[in-house]
Amino acid sequence: MKRLTPCLLALATACGGAPDPAHIEAVIAPSRTWYHTTERVELTGIVTDVFGEPIEDVEVAWTVEPSAAAEREPPGESPRSQAFTLGTEGRVVFTGCVVPRDETLPPTICDTVAVRVDDGMPALEVTSPTPGAELEDAEGIVVTGSVADRGMVNVYVNGAPATVDALGQFEATIEGFFGVNHLVVTASDGLTDVSEVEMDVLWAPAYSPALDAEGRPSLVLDDGLSLWLGQDFFDDAVPLDRTATPVQTRDLADIMELVLASLDVTGVIPDPVIDDPPSFTLRVTDATIADPYVEIDVTDDGADLFVRLGTIEADTSGLLQVEGTSLPLTGTVRASGVAFAQMSIRKESPDAEIEVTLGELLVGLESLDGTFVSEETAAVFRLAEGLFRTTLETLLVDALRGTLEDSVPALLQDAFGAIDTALMGQTLELDSAPFPPVTLQIDGRVADLRPTFRSQVTLGLRTEVGTDVMSLHPDSRGVARLDVTDRAPPFFGDGSLKVGVRLALLNALLHALWSSGLLDVDASAILPDSIGGLVSEARILGRLPPVLRPPRPEEEDDLILTLGQLELDLTFQGEPVRYAVTLDAGVNLDVADNRISILLDEEPEVRVWTLQAPSNPRALTADTVRTLLLDLWPMLSGSLREGLSLEVPLPSLGDLGGLAPELADLRLTLAQTERARPRRGVLVIEAELTGTLP
Known part of the structure; x- marks a missing residue:
């Protein structure tokens, strides 16, 4: 028995020669879900024998599919590794095969790595409605646009899926509620950051020319x-x-x-x-x-x-x-x-x-x-x-x-x-x-x-x-x-x-x-001290009229006042920056001194989104804009209170x-x-x- 064991080991190692490769695992570095073009990646084959022991002195040949998807770099020190520079977006498959010692034999021990190459979020464009649109379609709010990306993209309008055709054109119809409706259109390829377009629109069953x-x-x-x-x-x-x-x-x-x-x-x-x-x-x-x-x-x-x-x-x-x-x-x-x-x-x-x-x-x-x-x-x-x-x-x-x-x-x-x-x-x-x-x-x-x-x-x-x-x-x-x-x-x-x-x-x-x-206001004089010296111009423009609507089931006020698509245009450190804001405030009516008066929330709900971001986003954030609007609210709500005060036509x-x-x-x-x-x-x-x- 003692003499048989060395013989078996000898057979396994080709009678005393180098061990034969039995398995290969293809590994990519860096390892991520998706990659950008022009990015350098390195493929390495981890080769092992039948006992799972690594084999270092074998050569691994690497191929790429599609062939133009990556450019091969000069060979490195390890015969099992190969570097590539990614060249095109889409799915790229790298295949590594152990090169047989007998060059006349085809490779049989292979493994693959598939990666996704994407230069960023999908290109999303909403063609209708436009920010600040006044809509009355009885079927609801119809959102149309197009999206472009190398892979499959899903588009959502306020969380509801839109229909996307082969050309990337999409359409979705969502229910319109009386008053200001906030739309969030998103496009996702499942890999990169989500593309997003936000806007406020006004929907009503009818309008009266004014x-x-x-x-x-x-x-x-x-x-x-x-x-x-x-x-x-x-x-x-x-x-x-x-x-x-x-x-x-x-x-x-x-x-x-x-x-x-x-x-x-x-x-x-x-x-x-x-x-x-x-x-x-x-x-x-x-x-x-x-x-x-x-x-x-x-x-x-x-x-x-x-x-x-x-x-x-x-x-x-x-x-x-x-x-x-x-x-x-x-x-x-x-x-x-x-x-x-x-x-x-x-x-x-x-x-x-x-x-x-x-x-x-x-x-x-x-x-x-x-x-x-x-x-x-x-x-x-x-x-x-x-x-x-x-x-x-x-x-x-x-x-x-x-x-x-x-x-x-x-x-x-x-x-x-x-x-x-x-x-x-x-x-x-x-x-x-x-x-x-x-x-x-x-x-x-x-x-x-x-x-x-x-x-x-x-x-x-x-x-x-x-x-x-x-x-x-x-x-x-x-x-x-x-x-x-x-x-x-x-x-x-x-x-x-x-x-x-x-x-x-x-x-x-x-x-x-x-x-x-x-709502067309020069806001330069009311900017907070933290950004006042960095802003040369500031203007607030309301693209939609303020609208009062009835409360919804979860709301307890008499009415809800909404100021939608309120845009803040700034010249910040010499460059244009734009934000948009929605303000929602509860309204309660009171009859006092024979007048109908309104009581507005002391602090409205504020939603801020970016239309044109600053190059230095840390210096000017959405929270800064929110603070600016909250500082402005007491003056704005005072004007609105006066404007909505009505004398009751009472008997005298x-x-x-x-x-x-x-x-x-x-x-x-x-x-x-x-x-x-x-x-x-x-x-x-x-x-x-x-x-x-x-």
């Missing part, structure tokens, strides 16, 4: 604002507490009750009432109304008015001659009465005034009695058909009729007239450096007045917004519209008062500001002190009762109008 004939920003909306006055606004059937301090009214009926209780009834009574001495003289020295009660019910033409006057007192004096005896008429007459009338509320045309007309006023006394200094006078007064009694009945009925005819139409005329003219000829000066000064012009009149029986009166205001300068964006398609129909504002349920603000009106205000240059009490001096200090205040809710392109704000009398 230029006048001379090219100034202007938009007219038939019902940009609507006011819903429910039955509870006129009469909520809750009695007024006139003993409270202060007295608070919650409906129009309450105000009328205060007016009737405070009116100088004596002023509408002739003095003297009868002057026919010596047979009959009558004066009313004082007259008051106490405990009035008013009901108002909305009808298809306006409203029905019912008034109950619980106590009417009149102090009398005079003489009445009865059968030769003069009876003194000094005393006090007490009565209760009721009145009913139908009121019409109409507006013939947008330019006409609202007319409140009181129909036939039916007045009657429910009771009448009196106390007098003379029992004889009291007895005469009790005679149903007596002259004294019938005269007083007629007197009081006429006084009540005159009081109501003078006060009720005037009160309602003032209330509805104030709604009609609240927005007429308003101007709003915005001047918040570094943003350019802009003068907003707002005009509005009631164009549609619709009473509905026992339900509500709805008033639609034709509104116009614009500025007095030429538009800097005349090619804009106009104001983005979420509502594409002329449907009436969606007022649901009951309540007292609701304000409907079309989202198109708020976006029209923003569009007018943008069109007038609000007019010259209430002229009707009843005691009510001169009665003040109306609008209080929001529920958060604003967007419905079908209309922001609905529920509120209550409260009167306070100290």
Whole structure:
């Protein structure tokens, strides 16, 4: 056995000669997933015998496929190694074969290494849409372009795969959401860095042109604002507490009750009432109304008015001659009465005034009695058909009729007239450096007045917004519209008062500001100190108008404001640099001081991407740009808050002190009762109008 082992070893080593190669492993250095052209690589064959022991003194022959893909360099020191310089992109296969000792035999021990040669990320170009485009395709946002690369490339639009044809042209359609949509188009070959194109575009189902004939920003909306006055606004059937301090009214009926209780009834009574001495003289020295009660019910033409006057007192004096005896008429007459009338509320045309007309006023006394200094006078007064009694009945009925005819139409005329003219000829000066000064012009009149029986009166205001300068964006398609129909504002349920603000009106205000240059700003003076000395020019340009949109399910604010494709152009260390930014901020509406005001997030969400990078990216980063925009936000949000502040077209009490001096200090205040809710392109704000009398 001891003699057999050396013989076996001798056979394995060719009877005592050098071991024969049995296996080769091809190795490339450096070892990477992909390579660039002009890069030098070295191929080495690790050759082993049947026992896995390395064999150094063998030659390995190297070939490359395609043959032109790499240039062979001069041989090195090791016969198993060969260096190449990569020449073309694509898949390159290196094959190493052990050269047989018998040169007449073909090589049989071989191995290969396949590598990917790629000079970088795919060349990606998006042809449509363009940054800042205004789109309305009902199918969504169609993204097209082309991509070039040596190998297979996948293109994605916001994560969704696009279809790429044999020529590298691609197309994808993604869902469009109302407002600013951020697009990220990426191309990947699976090896190199991803190519990426980002942009903001605006998508809406429709647009309303927003230029006048001379090219100034202007938009007219038939019902940009609507006011819903429910039955509870006129009469909520809750009695007024006139003993409270202060007295608070919650409906129009309450105000009328205060007016009737405070009116100088004596002023509408002739003095003297009868002057026919010596047979009959009558004066009313004082007259008051106490405990009035008013009901108002909305009808298809306006409203029905019912008034109950619980106590009417009149102090009398005079003489009445009865059968030769003069009876003194000094005393006090007490009565209760009721009145009913139908009121019409109409507006013939947008330019006409609202007319409140009181129909036939039916007045009657429910009771009448009196106390007098003379029992004889009291007895005469009790005679149903007596002259004294019938005269007083007629007197009081006429006084009540005159009081109501003078006060009720005037009160309602003032209330509805104030709604009609609240927005007429308003101007709003915005001047918040570094943003350019802009003068907003707002005009509005009631164009549609619709009473509905026992339900509500709805008033639609034709509104116009614009500025007095030429538009800097005349090619804009106009104001983005979420509502594409002329449907009436969606007022649901009951309540007292609701304000409907079309989202198109708020976006029209923003569009007018943008069109007038609000987002075209020289930012050189507000650059942070860290880069101020390195930047010779800086300009901010908004390629899209700011847009308000309804919140999405995960968002909690009333609205979301987006400033899209906000571009920052810099001359940084003598070279042009460009960034683009998206700003998103939550918006909540508040009704204060009878105005609709907006509250913006103190810090918006900021997205920054590079359009033209600096040669020294460490000196100017996206974080620097983000800081710049955050520093600018308080000034920008201040201008936007002012531009979106709207006066609520509320009823007014007019010259209430002229009707009843005691009510001169009665003040109306609008209080929001529920958060604003967007419905079908209309922001609905529920509120209550409260009167306070100290």
